[in-house]
Amino acid sequence: MHCSHLQLLLFAVMVVSVAGQDTSMKISTKPSGSQAAAAQLAWMKTSMARMETELVTKYGEPQRPWIQRGLRQVSEFWRAEDGDAGVFEDFVRTNFAGDAATLDTMFNRYQRLLEQLDGHMHEINREFSQQSDLDAGAVLSFDEIFAGYDPSAHVVDDFFSNKLAFIVLLNFPLTTLDQRLHDGPDWTRRQWAEVRLAQRFDKRIPADVNLAVSEAGAEAGQYIAQYNIWMHHVVDAQGQRLFPPKMRLLSHWNLRDEIKADYADPQNGLAKQRTIQQIMERIVTQSIPQVVVDNPGVDWNPYSNEVSPAAEKDSDAAKSTGLVTNTREPDTRYAVLLRTFVAAKKADPYSPTAPTLIDRRFDEDREIPEARVKAMLEQVLSSPLVAETAHLIQSRLGRPLEPFDVWYNGFRPGSKYTEAELDEIVAHKYPTAEAYQKDIPNLLMKLGFAPDRAQYVASNIIVDPARGSGHAMGAEMRSAKAHLRTRVEKTGMNYKGFNIAVHEMGHNVEQTFSLNDVDYTLLQGVPNTAFTEALAFVFQGHDLELLGLPAPDAKSQAEKTLNDFWGTYEIAGVGLVDMGVWHWMYDHPQARPEQLNDATVQIAKDVWNRYYAPVFHKKDVVLLGVYSHMIDAFLYLPDYSIGHMIAFQIEEQMKKAGAIGPEFERMAKMGRVTPDLWMVHATGRPVGPEALLEATQRALAASGGR
């Protein structure tokens, strides 16, 4: 489900009270990273020593650790253009909050003003993209420029230039993930808010580096976006065409989804699936002929790898090529990936608390250490439930598993109602977006919210008619409202639209509680997007009951669980390959594309051989390397598995609690602390795969798989 969550500026830190009353926060005495080397100014050491003595004299010896910390944090980001020794010393003298009252005032004003900044920037963004987001008439050329413009893009740079960022760094603590994990559970809420405040300024990446990263990302996105295979031109040894004319499949998404769809084709399904697997493997190994990429002008046998001018024409998009040869794609896939690596690496020296992209992904974006993520993925991959589920799939298919069955899609929640029946019920109930808006309090009460809470939340949600399928857009300040974008046809809302609207409403309810009811707006939100998705899925899973229909039965729930488990098993291996490849690149920063090709193929085989070969009885399969995210998404893939685990944990907790409403509110008000701390508060356990595995075990028992 696509939901647009405003990309939050990263924030975070915690303050130990300057007056030193607060001892729960340990101060790190080691310099925080590699960056210092980037711009150590000749006068800095002397100035720091001078200011330390001066401030200790003024505020007293107990303040020394906070003074040292502030000086160190400022010095790590100070550049020549920020001023000479005199400017630095004046800045420190003027802006160090030497007593608790001053620090409180500083904290409160920063919190209030940053909420205003984020909130209004977000309002501008929302208004500017309104024409392209809503079903409101033609989108003209300039509308797209408005939609693409982000007025907040340079806020962090500006805050370093005008020194508002340095004031935060002088007074509030930067933290490492290790500190947030080990000390965080003992911090007060205020300390957490201070930690998040300082985190907003934990890196100062020069504009040219940011530009290089976004250009490399855009280039990779382009490469991926045009990587189509024209399926009618894929032929077998007899020259037969298995796929219909004009079928153009984007790698890897459409190729994978075609494998899933082909289970419904009893005649040619298996042959088609095997063919697509062959295509995918040639993409990963780059043995695919260059000339067949996005080109309906060439016929191709992916087994023999022979190519010839197309014997049939189904498109005008054929590329004019001279001689048709099967010269392979020259490792372009890996050259593109390497360029994203080289660009990402340029930011390393400017990110002292997370000096590699791998660190930034795990320590900052996910806030779960890489070693733990790896262990969680491996726990799913090596679970005995995999073999049991595989056995069940095999018996349903009536044949031994083949590697492409990692994308088996036969676990299907059944329904008493046809889609047409559901469409009719929904269209009758919700002829317009306004009808849905009016019904929100009622829907929330059905989910167990008390009448006053239902009214309160509903009054913070505005329903808009979406141009696309729908999305949720929360507010960023308390005076603004969350927007629920949903699609309503002329004949009224259909079931698919309703199902999505209920999901998006879940986001809006989370957004409302986690902004308006959290104790500090600096803690607004949830730890990461997996959490808001999990909360939205809780709502979505009850959509039938919201229509007054019976809930899915146990059999149907078991099918859904098995589908999620098999999907997690599949994507967990993909996540490990993504992680392995990024480590390899950091270990071989001078690598050439062909070397990265070899390494990726080897890593994909290793993960396969370890966790999949025992189930599929075939070794050295490279399919796990086919995901396009691997090329353009900067180590995003481990998120999917974690998302599934979190969804099950929250779902199980909701079942235990009974009523969703109060439990949902309790969870959402926790705000943006670490995932583990949030989850312990929500469920009593840290993030992990146990809930998923337990549910799978029950589902297998219910499906006769054991």
Ligand SMILES: [Zn+2]
């Ligand atoms: Zn969503």
